[in-house]
Amino acid sequence: MAVIESRIDRASEGFRANRAAMLALVEEFRALEEQVRRTSNAKKEQFARRGQLLPRERVALLLDKGSPFLELSTLAGLGMHDDDGKENVLGGGVIDGIGYVAGVRCLISASDAAIKGGTTAPMGLKKKLRCQEIARDGKLPLIQLVESGGANLNYQAQIFVEGGQTFRNQARLSAMGVPQITVVHGSSTAGGAYLPGLSDHVIMVKGRAKVFLAGPPLLRAATGERAEDEALGGAEMHATVSGVADYMAEDDADGIRLCREIVAKLNWNERLPVRQPRPSREPRYDPDELCGVVPVDYRKPCDVREVIARLVDDSDFLDFKALYGVHTVCGQAEIEGQPVGLIGNNGPIDADGAVKAAQFIQLMCQAGISIVYLQNTTGYMVGTEAERRGIVKHGSKMIQAVANATVPQLTLHIGASFGAGNYGMCGRAYDPRFIFAWPNNRIAVMGGEQAAKVLSIITEERQERLGQPVDRLRLEAMERKIIDQFARESTALFATARLWDDGLIDPRDSRKVLAFCLSICREAEIRPLNPTSFGVARM
Secondary structure, three states: OOEOOOOOOOOOHHHHHHHHHHHHHHHHHHHHHHHHHHHHHOOHHHHHHOOOOOHHHHHHHHOOOOOOEEEOOOOOOOOOOOOOOOOOOOHHHEEEEEEEEOOEEEEEEEEOOOOHHHOEOHHHHHHHHHHHHHHHHHOOOEEEEEEEOOEOHHHHHHOHHHHHHHHHHHHHHHHHOOOEEEEEEEEEOHHHHHHHHOOOEEEEEOOOOEOOOOOHHHHHHHHOOOOOHHHHHEHHHHHHHHOOOOEEEOOHHHHHHHHHHHHHOOOHHHHOOOOOOOOOOOOOOOHHHHHHHOOOOOOOOOOHHHHHOOOOHHHEOEEEOOOOOOOEEEEEEEEOOEEEEEEEEOOOEOHHHHHHHHHHHHHHHHHOOEEEEEEEEOOEOOOHHHHHOOHHHHHHHHHHHHHHOOOOEEEEEEEEEEOHHHHHOOOHHHOOOEEEEOOOOEEEOOOHHHHHHHHHHHHHHHHHHOOOOOOHHHHHHHHHHHHHHHHHHOOHHHHHHOOOOOOEOOHHHHHHHHHHHHHHHHHHHHOOOOOOOOOOOOO
């Protein structure tokens, strides 16, 4: 065994300051998540008058009682479009997450019809696309609880073309053998009509579901025909005439009951090979200490092994090439009994660290072991010595290894994520299976001070070449403006709003979130599917 010996003093002033600052950031993003729920729950009386459950009540009723639910991208679109980031926090207008339904782990996507009628905003669309990607890679049945007015027409130019991918993805999921079950609780019209149309199992709620390509006003405008919405696309018509609905529910709760029954009859877990559970032990150090281990200020150093010691079983970590490329930490451990390779940063990535990481990634691929990246780096090393050591070619080796890895890769942002370091440590662009962030995350092409100084030097040199006087006050003002811009655009909230991660998490939840996601990846690797040529068509 190679148990990490922690050097953290919980009583130290530094630990207490780190913890207080991190908890303040946790409280900030939790308050914003609560604002999303308050906005949705404000319509409770209106939904009750219509005999409906709120969207979050539908999700709660669908899930197995007492089972975990990992909600994804809770603050998608924060401060963008109709979301002001303060009072009107909308969460992308959709509730997405992974949970258990009738004992089966599923990807659940529910229109938040209590927020702007469940209409799709640009970041809500990106959130839906990401969830389809997770369902595909994780081989997770996809359950959709639908009540939506369709695309938010104020942003149609940002939605229409890319929105077609949602239907393409549905067709491909069905063809690969990943079942999709849709409960239509209300309106699902225009392009949204294809959502149930492309699903494998469709349930519609009597008297509430409305599915048609053109609603009564558009139909009248286009053809002159007059029709009532029930006769045009109500649940009874689709259950008895068109055949779009497979099941008709009496109300929301009955629709959820039918959905759970369908999931139970998939015999989904019967397809998995029998595997003996691996024993696991809790870390020797309390995961609660993670809030004090890493400084909120990325410029202050910390040892990523202190994080690893509070994530992995028994704090047991086999440190790979511990004396070589020391700023890049690689090694093997287990998280809740699941074998994992970990790559973390103790500073910039130099040539030796890049080669070390590239070799380690290949070793994990050879062994079939998932990799977790703990990102906290200001990027690749620069300077004359770094260039002479071949940082370009060695950094490229690391990026090639990450880009071509054959095992599941998961990323956790625990601090800085600057420059190509974001790429080499499997940032969003490299398609990790899951990517989460702590609320102290800082992500940008470089630090704001560095960016400001670079642009200032370029401007000063240009003025000198042209024989112009150097205006120091103007340069200083420009630097301050750039620093302020980078400060705003590099925060964890800015990043999560744009889905550069799958959500912010409390550092203290890191072990259980990673374990949950690793188990999804492990099951996906061994789960057999029954693919078809074109998926299941509506008959």
